[in-house]
Amino acid sequence: MEKRTHILLVDDEENILEPLDHYLKSQGLETSLARDAKSALELIKKLPIDLAVLDIMLGQSDGLELCRDIQHVKPMPVIFLSGRAEDTERIIGLELGADDYLAKPFNPRELLARIRAVLRRYASPATASHDEKLKIGPWQLDVSNQELMQKDGSRLELSTGETRLLYVFLSHPDMVLSRDELLKMTQGRQTNPFDRSIDNYVSRLRKKIESDPSNPIHIKTYWGGGYAFNSKGNLGSC
Known part of the structure; x- marks a missing residue:
């Protein structure tokens, strides 16, 4: 039997969570529900979640902080829901690694369309060859395991976004790529004037592979x- 896409819905409002759960199941998706950050992380640790839909305001919790925690526990696509359509909140969410943002109230059909669009992007960027191992100097990028093997045999764990970006860089050595190009090649979408997600991922990668970020x-x-x-900088010297 083909595995159904598994969506985690995190919201403390029952009048949103329950109808949304019913609708997504009627469209052939598998869903799990959480009403707070702690429950969400517990589900992520034990279930094969494909994408998380997070409310930014979770009672006493912070959906932005939960997004950050998720990327450390098990990197995955994230779509934010918010009762406020403020640019600042949206920008922060994108910088933390969210893939999309939807303001409440919203049509469940629109959320479904965005879920499918995000999952398509994750299935078709440059890193789609999951078994591929890209080597440069004494280092080797293992795409499927999201790890960078170092010259001493140790492995450096990467997030999904970091893996995709490093794959693009290693596939195009010494080529200057704009933010628009990098966003399209890693996530299959266009940037906007406030989108700093590429800068954020570059900063994270530098902290991991540079001696002096x-x-x-x-x-x-x-x-x-x-x-x-x-390509002339020897990664093995980090």
Whole structure:
């Protein structure tokens, strides 16, 4: 039997959670429900969740903080729901790694369309060859396990977004790629003037692979251009 897509719904409002659960199940999706951050993380640890839909305001909890925790526990696509259509909140959510943002009230059909669009992006970017291992110098990127093997045999764990971005960089060494190009190649979507998600992922990668993230030698910034991976910088020296 084909595995059904499993969606985690996290919201403390019953009048939203229950009807949404019923609708998504009627459309062939499998769902799990959580009413707070603690319950959501417990479900993520034990279930094969494909995507999480999070309310930004969860009573005493913070959906933004939950998004950050999810990416550390088990990286996955995230769509935010919010009762406020404020740019600042949306921008912060995107910077934390969210893939989309939907303001309440919303039509369940629109959420379903966005869920499917996000999952399509995750199934078809440059990293779709899950068994591929990309090697550069003494380092090897293991796409399926989201790890970067170091020259001493140890493995550096990466998030989904970090893996996708590093894959694109290693596949296009020394090529200056704009933020628009990187976003399209890693997530299959276009950027907007407030979208800083690529900058955020670059910053995370630099903290992991650069000896001095404030003076990077591997991922170089080209002002007015974008970023490029320096193939002459020996990753094994990190």
